[in-house]
Amino acid sequence: MSEVDVERLLRSALVPIEPSGALTDRLEERLSKLTSIAAEELADWELSSMRDPRNWARPVAAVVIGGAAAGALVVVRARQQQRKRGASGLRALEKSVRGVAQDVSKRLGR
Amino acid sequence: MDHPGDKQQLDRDFTELYRAHLRDVYSYAYYRIGNHHDAEDLTEQTFLQAYRHFERAQRESSGRPLRPWLIRIAHNLAANYYRDRSRKPQTQLEDADVISTPHPTEELVEGREEVQEVLAGVANLPDDRREALIMRFALDMDNREIARALGRSEGATKVLIHRAIKQLEESLKEAAPNE
Numbered sequence: 001m002s003e004v005d006v007e008r009l010l011r012s013a014l015v016p017i018e019p020s021g022a023l024t025d026r027l028e029e030r031l032s033k034l035t036s037i038a039a040e041e042l043a044d045w046e047l048s049s050m051r052d053p054r055n056w057a058r059p060v061a062a063v064v065i066g067g068a069a070a071g072a073l074v075v076v077r078a079r080q081q082q083r084k085r086g087a088s089g090l091r092a093l094e095k096s097v098r099g100v101a102q103d104v105s106k107r108l109g110r
Numbered sequence: 111m112d113h114p115g116d117k118q119q120l121d122r123d124f125t126e127l128y129r130a131h132l133r134d135v136y137s138y139a140y141y142r143i144g145n146h147h148d149a150e151d152l153t154e155q156t157f158l159q160a161y162r163h164f165e166r167a168q169r170e171s172s173g174r175p176l177r178p179w180l181i182r183i184a185h186n187l188a189a190n191y192y193r194d195r196s197r198k199p200q201t202q203l204e205d206a207d208v209i210s211t212p213h214p215t216e217e218l219v220e221g222r223e224e225v226q227e228v229l230a231g232v233a234n235l236p237d238d239r240r241e242a243l244i245m246r247f248a249l250d251m252d253n254r255e256i257a258r259a260l261g262r263s264e265g266a267t268k269v270l271i272h273r274a275i276k277q278l279e280e281s282l283k284e285a286a287p288n289e
Contacts, residue, residue, distance in 0.1 A: 001286075006228075006279045007247075013228040014248040019136040023150045027157060031128070034161055035121055 124164050128157060131177055134249045135184050141244045142188045144233070152191065156184040177251070178258035185241065185259060231281045239274035246271055 135156050139149040160167075160183055167179050232240055238260065245251040245259060257267040 001279060001283055003275055003279060006275050006282065009224060009228045009282075010232075010243060010247045010275075010278075013225045014141060014232070014244060016133055016137045016248055016250075017140050018133060019150070019153060020146070023136070023153060024132065027132075027154050030154070030158065031161060034158070 120165055120168070123168060124161060127160070127164075127176055127180065131180055132157075134177060135180060137248045138181055138184050138244055139188065141232075141248055142184075142241065143191065148191070152184060152187055155187050156180065159183050159187070174258075175255070177249075178255045181245065181249070181251075181259040182261070227282060227285055228278070231278045231285075234281065235274055235277060238270060239277065242267065242270050243274050243278070 132153070136149060136153045139152040139156070140146065143149050143152060160180055167176060171179070232243055235243070241260065242256055245256045251259070253264050253267050253271070256271070257264045260267065260270075262270070
């Protein structure tokens with residue numbers, strides 16, 4: 001066995017692993033909440049800065065920008081759902097191949 | 111941060127980072143820890159911590175990719191995981207026959223034993239060598255990225271990877287002495 005063989009084996013053993021849908025949902029929910037909290041803090045900051053007449057030209061921009069920040073990760077989630085739907089065919093194929101592999105392993109008594 | 115527009119851009123940038131590297135962080139966590147449940151926890155904590163420190167990291171990165179920084183967070187959290195719970199990496203991965211692309215069934219059966227041996231060999235390497243191999247092969251990181259993630263020089267990283275492969279080669283030869 002050579003170094004090249006070991007590298008080939010490593011490439012076939014250490015394949016990237018897709019995280020589960022449950023993890024992505026949970027994580028995106030937590031990140032969205034964090035973003036929302038940050039957006040609320042920004043809104044408070046804007047209200048306090050409104051006491052200064054020099055800042056009166058900025059409130060409309062603040063509302064638009066704050067809302068967009070809160071929605072940023074929601075957009076990600078929607079895109080991810082779309083990707084999931086697109087990938088479902090490939091996933092089904094993977095699942096069936098894995099099922100065959102497990103079946104063969106059982107038959108071989110492993 | 112002193113303007114809402116900066117915050118909006120920061121969140122967009124973080125979203126991009128998350129989308130681009132969720133799989134990398136999860137793969138790293140899984141091969142490092144050895145089970146899906148704890149790998150999910152580690153991935154979640156990595157991104158939550160990254161979100162808290164993202165502004166500073168972005169400012170200090172001078173435009174360099176942030177993947178090594180992200181993996182370094184995961185690396186530090188994984189080290190805490192073992193230290194806090196006095197655990198060792200699991201030699202047997204939960205789902206070692208995970209496949210990313212379909213293969214013919216015969217190939218899967220023949221290759222599975224080899225894959226298990228390689229994964230067991232990787233799990234038995236010293237921590238730094240194991241991590242370097244995970245980053246190189248599961249995450250496809252180059253020497254420069256791995257060096258940044260591990261806090262080493264590029265030269266030292268190159269040597270580290272070479273020695274890790276050599277050690278694995280020896281252990282695989284020992285496991286199959288008749289070949």
